[in-house]
Amino acid sequence: MTPDMELALPARAENIALIRHAFGALGEALAVDEELLSDVRLAVTEACSNVVVHAYAGETPGPLEVLATVDDGALTVVVRDRGPGIAPHPDSPGLGLGLPLIASLAESVQLGRDEQERTEVCMTFLLSDGQANGASSSAPAGPVAPADGQDDQIDPTPRT
């Protein structure tokens, strides 16, 4: 399915705000519940931050792509980069809560690489009445599932 919104821009920290604004517009245009929209923006921000910090570490920032598709009562967001893939970073200064946070906000999360070997984080948020009433934000953490055949790339375990 063709995404309803696609953004492609350099993976720089200051560009995350632009992506957040774009999702704000999407949420307002589609009358997404404010609480759910907040969750979406936080999860997207976290996924994009991971790209900025890790995907092109030590290199010129490469592309950051964000795709949003609304279909059948769900909003699916894919954050994509051309970095080497998701791998443990024992020396990372972060708390290691990024992916678990995304999983707790989204209904489901898939990590992997697409057919062009781009790293993807795919998040799905329910837009049904239940979700619009805040059920999504209080729902149990969705599963962090690997994309088919890509489980060796994934380590969603929190790192300290």
Added chain:
Amino acid sequence: MSDSTTPEPDAPSPPGPPGPPGPVSLRVATGPLAGPVLNRVASMILARAQCPLDRFDDALILCDAISAHAPAHVRDSHVAYTLTAEERAIELRVAELRAGGAAGLLDDALLPDVGNVIERYSDSRRVEPAPDGDGEELILTIGFA
């Protein structure tokens, strides 16, 4: 890409406000998303380019006109944009227009007693064939002193 919730403490921070974000490509479905998303993205780029407020308003009126009329002239159900901040200017490339779509878009922006909104608020306009040979692109420049 890996998970992290805090930025690197040793990461160098820019000395001043962030500059232009670099070329931003946006592709959005025609419909309720088209106008709001283009306006938000354009606003961020204009602000980061330190566009003066009067031209900021002009540019958003221009974006409104484009997002209102472009859907009638696209190849399929999406409009694609590329926004690039230049020295004292923003380039807005409207892509995935069908053949003749650029002229159609310009014609549609003509308002009685106002004139053509796109021509009035942009500093330059040109039409280029689409890189894939299917249709064309309208390239607008919005300058500011």
